[in-house]
Amino acid sequence: MDPTPAIEVTDLACAYQDYRVLEGVSFNVRESEIFFIVGGTGVGKTTLLRNMVGLAVPTHGEVRFNGRPFTSADPAERREMLKTFGLSFQGGALWTSLTLRENIGLPLEEYTRLPKDEIGRIAAFRLSQVGLAGFEDYYPAEISGGMKKRAGLARALALDPAIVFFDEPSAGLDPVTARNLDRLILQIRDTFGTTIVIVSHDVDSILGIADRLIMLDVETRGIIAEGAPAALIAGQPNPKVLEFLTRRTIRSG
Amino acid sequence: MPASNEPTTGRASTRTENAVLEVALEGSWRLEGSTPRWAGVVGEAKPGSVRLRAEGVSHWDTSLVVFIGEAQRWCGDAGIPCDTAALPEKMRLLGGQFAETVKTSARIDRSQSLFVDVGLSTREAMVQSRDLLQFVGECWIGVRRLVMGQAGFRWLDCLGEMQKCGAMALPIVSLISFLVGITLAYSGAIVLRRFGGDIWVADLIGVAMTREMGAMMAGIVLAGRTGAAYAAEIGSMKANEEIDALTILGISPVRFLVLPRVIALGLMMPLLSLYANCLGVLGGMTVAYATLDIPPTAYWVEMLTIVDLPDVMVGVIKSVVYGLIVGLAGCRRGLQAENNAAGVGKAATSAVVTAILFIIVADAIFAVVFQVIGM
Numbered sequence: 043m044d045p046t047p048a049i050e051v052t053d054l055a056c057a058y059q060d061y062r063v064l065e066g067v068s069f070n071v072r073e074s075e076i077f078f079i080v081g082g083t084g085v086g087k088t089t090l091l092r093n094m095v096g097l098a099v100p101t102h103g104e105v106r107f108n109g110r111p112f113t114s115a116d117p118a119e120r121r122e123m124l125k126t127f128g129l130s131f132q133g134g135a136l137w138t139s140l141t142l143r144e145n146i147g148l149p150l151e152e153y154t155r156l157p158k159d160e161i162g163r164i165a166a167f168r169l170s171q172v173g174l175a176g177f178e179d180y181y182p183a184e185i186s187g188g189m190k191k192r193a194g195l196a197r198a199l200a201l202d203p204a205i206v207f208f209d210e211p212s213a214g215l216d217p218v219t220a221r222n223l224d225r226l227i228l229q230i231r232d233t234f235g236t237t238i239v240i241v242s243h244d245v246d247s248i249l250g251i252a253d254r255l256i257m258l259d260v261e262t263r264g265i266i267a268e269g270a271p272a273a274l275i276a277g278q279p280n281p282k283v284l285e286f287l288t289r290r291t292i293r294s295g
Numbered sequence: 296m297p298a299s300n301e302p303t304t305g306r307a308s309t310r311t312e313n314a315v316l317e318v319a320l321e322g323s324w325r326l327e328g329s330t331p332r333w334a335g336v337v338g339e340a341k342p343g344s345v346r347l348r349a350e351g352v353s354h355w356d357t358s359l360v361v362f363i364g365e366a367q368r369w370c371g372d373a374g375i376p377c378d379t380a381a382l383p384e385k386m387r388l389l390g391g392q393f394a395e396t397v398k399t400s401a402r403i404d405r406s407q408s409l410f411v412d413v414g415l416s417t418r419e420a421m422v423q424s425r426d427l428l429q430f431v432g433e434c435w436i437g438v439r440r441l442v443m444g445q446a447g448f449r450w451l452d453c454l455g456e457m458q459k460c461g462a463m464a465l466p467i468v469s470l471i472s473f474l475v476g477i478t479l480a481y482s483g484a485i486v487l488r489r490f491g492g493d494i495w496v497a498d499l500i501g502v503a504m505t506r507e508m509g510a511m512m513a514g515i516v517l518a519g520r521t522g523a524a525y526a527a528e529i530g531s532m533k534a535n536e537e538i539d540a541l542t543i544l545g546i547s548p549v550r551f552l553v554l555p556r557v558i559a560l561g562l563m564m565p566l567l568s569l570y571a572n573c574l575g576v577l578g579g580m581t582v583a584y585a586t587l588d589i590p591p592t593a594y595w596v597e598m599l600t601i602v603d604l605p606d607v608m609v610g611v612i613k614s615v616v617y618g619l620i621v622g623l624a625g626c627r628r629g630l631q632a633e634n635n636a637a638g639v640g641k642a643a644t645s646a647v648v649t650a651i652l653f654i655i656v657a658d659a660i661f662a663v664v665f666q667v668i669g670m
Contacts, residue, residue: 097539124545135536149544151447197540 046109048073048205048237049094054103056086056093063089065263067103069256074235076227078248080286081258087241088132088209090258094239095129095207096120107205125153128198128206132213134190136182142169142193143178149200168196172226188219192226199230205237206230212244220244224251245287257283305330305358306351314343318366321351324359333365345370346378349386359386364393371398430627433549434557441554453555460521460556461563465570467520472504472512472571476578479503484587493587494597500579501598505606509572511658513564514617518650522625525556526646529629530639538630548630557622564618565611572610605670613661617654624650 047070054067063086071077079087092098094105096112105112112123136145146165150156156164166178172192174185182190191211198206211227212220228251230236242248248255252271259266259282267274267283275287305324310317316337324330347366352359363379367390370377379387407415441448483499529552532538541548576598583589625646632642 095543097542121545124543127543129540129543131536131540133536135540137537137540138532138535148546152544152546194540 047071048075048108049239050106050109051094052104052106054090054093054105055101056089056098057101058089062101062263064258067258067264069265069268071237071239072254073237074231075253076231076238076240076251078252078255079239079241079258080243080248080255082243082260082286085258085260086263087243087258091207091209091239091241095127096124125201126204128201128203130191130195130198130206130208130211132209133187134182134194136190136193136197138182141179141181142174142185142196145182145193146197146200149197153201165196165200168199169193171199172196173222188215188223191215191223195223195226202234203236205239208238208240208242210242211240212242212247217246220247221250227251248287257286304328305355305362307331307336307362309336309340311340311342315346316340316342316344317346317348319351320347320349320359320362323353324355324362326356326358328358330358330362333362333369337366337369341373342375344376344378346381348381349383350381355386360389360393363387363390364397367391367394368397426631427627430549430630431623433547434553434623437547437550437554440550449551449555453559456556456559457563459524460517460560461567464517464520464563464567468513468516468567468571469574471516472509472574473578475508475512476500476504476575476580477582479508479575480579480582481586484582488587493583494589494593496579496583496587497589497594497597498601500576501602502606504572504575504579505602505610507610507658509575510564510568510610510614510617511654512575513567513571513614514621514654515651517560517564517567517618518621518624518647518654521560522621522646522650523643525622525625526629526632526642527639529626530632530642533630533632534634534636534639553623553626553630556626557619560618560622561615562618564614564621568610568614568617569607572607609661609665609670613658616657616661620653620657621650624653 049071051070052068054064055062056064056067067090079090081087089098093100100113104114107123107126110119110123112120115123136142137148140148143162143165146168147161150161150164151158154161162178166175169175169178172195174189174192174196177185177189177193182193185193195206195208195211208227211223215223224247227238227240231238240247240252249271254268254270255274256265257267258264266280271287274283304322305328306321308319308321310319318336345366347363349355349359363382363386367377367379371394379390382390479500480496483496484493487493487495487499529538532552538548538552541551580591580594583594584591628642628646628649632638
């Protein structure tokens with residue numbers, strides 16, 4: 043294992059109000075890796091993500107990014123580290139009162155001293171990278187769901203983050219659009235060496251682009267499998283993992 | 296319309312032979328039709344076993360499944376065998392499933408003990424208070440950073456909000472304060488006329504509008520108009536994960552969303568309240584001229600004998616506070632909203648209620664404070 047993993051999650055416990063969702067979750071994500079957090083609906087994939095990036099407070103445990111503690115960091119330090127993250131939300135979560143250009147420009151306005159017209163040009167460039175050239179001055183309400191996701195991704199990439207998190211990137215997309223998004227994710231990693239963490243239950247995506255994955259389970263409230271998808275399928279003793287990854291359907295018996 | 300014209304009645308006929316109760320089901324069994332119930336069919340009979348047949352059934356749905364299921368349950372309770380071998384396979388399976396479901400599904404008891412309830416409410420109240428303090432603290436830090444020039448403030452957003460909460464509220468504020476002026480004049484006139492002091496209507500309205508009603512009416516109008524809008528807007532942003540998107544970028548939602556709105560209200564409210572004062576006085580003047588025969592010049596001169604700059608200042612000070620209350624209540628309720636459509640509606644309602652409640656409370660405190668300092 044390499045000396046400092048990009049992300050190091052140690053003994054994390056997450057709760058939703060009084061309901062304990064996850065306990066004793068520990069794993070590492072290596073640099074420039076496409077890492078999936080998988081599992082069925084309701085196992086706490088999104089909860090784990092939200093606790094990792096500080097949108098929710100874990101009840102126990104620590105998350106380190108490049109060796110620096112994040113969960114226990116003070117607000118100023120945390121803000122400094124947040125700059126290096128991008129998060130692509132399930133529905134895009136674009137700010138509805140701003141155009142796409144302004145949406146992508148806002149993080150740049152916050153963290154850089156670039157002149158306004160240059161920020162506009164960078165925003166347009168980001169949009170063209172996700173295949174949305176020409177939509178700079180549209181409002182989020184005027185574009186489709188898939189386009190919103192891609193625009194959300196463009197915003198997540200605005201500050202050239204070292205780590206990009208995706209919450210269910212293919213949810214609600216048709217298979218073709220979903221595969222295009224996978225291709226885009228792969229391209230981002232290959233071009234910028236970005237570490238990518240994806241929460242998903244889309245098996246096509248997982249088999250297509252995952253380097254490694256962890257699988258969460260509702261009964262153990264933790265990880266039941268960790269490793270590369272192919273290795274898991276080949277040498278997996280746990281029938282739950284095998285069933286999920288090989289998608290044995292009703293018709294195939 | 297149902298496609299078939301056959302009568303939607305199911306029938307069950309019974310025959311007892313060697314202590315075996317044979318129930319033959321016939322006809323068309325539909326939920327919306329009239330079908331026999333098991334309890335009615337079996338009556339007081341105490342057979343040794345039950346056999347079900349369904350050769351005569353032309354159509355069936357869940358009503359028949361319920362009947363078969365009930366039969367099986369009854370037999371189970373009575374400890375006698377229920378022979379369903381003569382039924383078609385699907386019927387038998389579904390009936391068995393029904394009997395099984397009814398047997399195993401227990402209602403969840405959601406009642407709580409008094410102590411648990413009190414404990415939970417106390418804890419909730421503590422969390423709420425802490426959150427409120429945190430919110431006010433964050434706003435305070437935001438204002439301090441703004442004054443010290445440490446943080447970029449979104450003036451453009453603020454100007455947009457000022458336009459929305461100020462200029463666009465003029466028509467409704469005009470109408471309401473004019474009507475309040477008229478109402479005050481009429482009710483004042485009833486009392487003052489008895490003493491032959493019609494002219495004091497001018498004093499009454501002058502003082503009431505500048506010290507109390509101008510700011511109060513503007514505050515209440517904005518609570519309903521702007522406070523609710525803020526809560527709904529921020530609440531739906533929250534449901535759409537837009538607030539999370541700000542947080543993850545390290546941008547404080549308070550600085551980005553709350554401050555421009557609260558400051559816009561704080562700046563616009565005094566102007567609206569002064570405007571409301573003028574319209575209220577105009578309303579009183581109209582009534583005085585039309586029904587009490589007091590010429591507007593006399594009215595004006597009389598009013599100036601009692602209304603002074605401190606009175607106007609009292610109104611202005613109150614209006615700034617009311618504006619901040621409306622803005623903070625609206626934004627706070629919006630940020631607190633649950634992540635769904637009903638949550639947004641609740642947030643808007645509670646923003647209005649909170650704002651009006653605190654406006655009245657603040658007014659009462661002001662009354663005491665101004666009395667003490669002699670303003």
